Amino acid sequence: MGSIGPTEIILVILVIVLLFGAKKLPELARGSGRALRIFKAETKGLVNDDEDDATKTDAATDPHGRPLPPGTAEATPPVTPRPEPTREPVQDRPPRDQV
Numbered sequence: 001m002g003s004i005g006p007t008e009i010i011l012v013i014l015v016i017v018l019l020f021g022a023k024k025l026p027e028l029a030r031g032s033g034r035a036l037r038i039f040k041a042e043t044k045g046l047v048n049d050d051e052d053d054a055t056k057t058d059a060a061t062d063p064h065g066r067p068l069p070p071g072t073a074e075a076t077p078p079v080t081p082r083p084e085p086t087r088e089p090v091q092d093r094p095p096r097d098q099v
Contacts, residue, residue: 020028
C-alpha cells in the first residue's frame with residue numbers, strides 16, 4: 001500500500017493531458033526544466049557563498065591565502081582619488097516661450 005503502481009502513473013498522466021492539452025505539455029516541460037536549472041544554479045551559488053564565508057577569517061592573509069605573522073599589517077593597494085568631473089558653465093538663456 002504506499003507504492004505507486006503503473007496504473008496510478010497512467011492515470012496521473014491522463015489527467016495532466018486532459019487538463020493542459022497535448023500542445024501545452026512540451027511548453028510546460030521546457031518551462032519547468034528552465035526553472036529547475038535556475039533553482040539548481042542559485043542553490044549552488046548559495047552553497048559556494050557559505051563556503052567562501054567559512055574560509056574567510058579575521059586574521060590577515062597574504063595574496064596566497066597564508067596567514068601573516070601577528071602585528072603585520074595587511075598590504076592594501078594605495079587609494080587614488082578620482083578626478084573631479086569638469087563642469088561647463090551654464091549660459092543664462094531666457095525660457096523657450098519668451099523667445
